[in-house]
Amino acid sequence: MIEFLTQPWSWWFSGILIVSIMFFLLYFGKSFGISANLRTICAASGVGKRVKFFDFNWRTQLWNLVFLAGSIIGGFVAHQFMSNGEPVQLAEATIADLNALGFSNPTSIQPEELFSWEAVFTFKGFFILALGGLLVGFGTRYAGGCTSGHAISGLADLQLPSLIAVIGFFIGGLIMTFGIFPLLF
């Protein structure tokens, strides 16, 4: 049991749990979509007085903020009590590609080159995380959802707009990975 908890979980087990969360939310009369919280946070800050897009009763979305807070706690619990501290078992080909870009072999779940404080306090490191955040926040709202809202909830409901959005996710992701990374790193 302890071994099961501390090892990485398989894709199928993880997939089953994620879709179970989606069904629980449906059963509780809600829908699974995490990026909506970004809009809710803007609305809660009071900018709705000036920007119409944020002028709505954000209190109806409190449940989703609670879910978001839970996910932060979940990350903490997983790291403190359910982690064996091993680095990500990444595909050899990916390690080789990332080495070629100047990344060292994984020693944990995130690259030090991007997420350590040393990296964040360089101009380039700050720029990467800030730009990444801006694109995520802008893009999800423009597309009307992120991975949870479109790739999982939307595709599961066979919604064509979600399929188009997921194709968009990949167009952007591939341009970044193969077009921009070689210039950036």
Add this chain to the structure above:
Amino acid sequence: MKSIKFLVLGIVFGIVMAKSEALSWYRIQEMFRFQSFHMYGIIGTAVALGVLGIALIKKFNVRDNEGNPIVFYPKAKSVTRYLLGGAIFGLGWALSGACPGPIAVNIGYGYLSMAMVFLFAIIGTFIYGLVKDKLPH
């Protein structure tokens, strides 16, 4: 007290994101380079079971815990906003290695630098709200 269930679901979600390693920048790179089945397996399993479950909910008119019908609202028909917005999100997803859920989970996991990504994601959403009416949808 009614919100406790959402807190619990969120905690489970955070744990799954961490234990499946979907919160890892490395895993997202592996996915966009098509070098592992892992991320496709996670999303594919969720979608396949989701299609089945939602079809059953619709067929049997399943109701939620308060007795209301579970309804699915079709998303507005368009191509531009989904393709363009999706691509902008995809650029950010590959760069920061995290979508909104995993950004939050990473903060709890101890990657406090992700709080900065989160802050800028809020700013990004705010900018969208400002310029929304000028964009093609």
